[in-house]
Amino acid sequence: MGNRVDLGDASNLHLGPASVTYNGRNLGYTLNDSVSIQVEQESTEILPDQSSLPVKDIITGMTLNVTMTLGEVTTANLDLLPGFSGGALSDPMGTDLLAGAKALILYPLSDGDTNVYTFPKASPMMTGPIQFARTTPQGLELNFKCYFDSAGGTALTVSQKPV
Secondary structure, eight states, X not given: XXXXXXXXXXXXXXXXXXXXXXXXXXXXXXXXXXOEEEEEEEEEEEOOTTOSSOSEEEEEEEEEEEEEEESOOOHHHHTTSTTEETTEEOOOTTOOTTTTOEEEXXXXXXXXXXXXXXXXXXXXXXXXXXXXXXXXXXXXXXXXXXXXXXXXXXXXXEEEOOO
């Protein structure tokens, strides 16, 4: 028999909601299990002349999105979205999302996740309905499109929660 391998702590699998700060303002909490950080990278094969086997692959594209459902639908939270002002929606066509991008910080509430996730430039967009249901909490479905803070800079920093 081989040596026992430490497989981690199963209690860290259920992380739950997070506190969300955007542009220095706390937006409240997310609904359980609604936060998702998605990094998609694309690569291109480099092929030598007259060969079908690639010599290497290089990264040629990347997108970073953070989706969540905020547990509070407020006029102030709606006003973060392109086109909203004072709770009224105007035509957002042509809005430059990068120019309006601000810092997004996620603080998971679970003791199992000791990380703080910081996105220096993120811009929110609404991605789903505001539902009126008797048994489901009302939430604001958001997708934050994230950008690099500068050429060669960072798009995500993972640090430890302060003690």
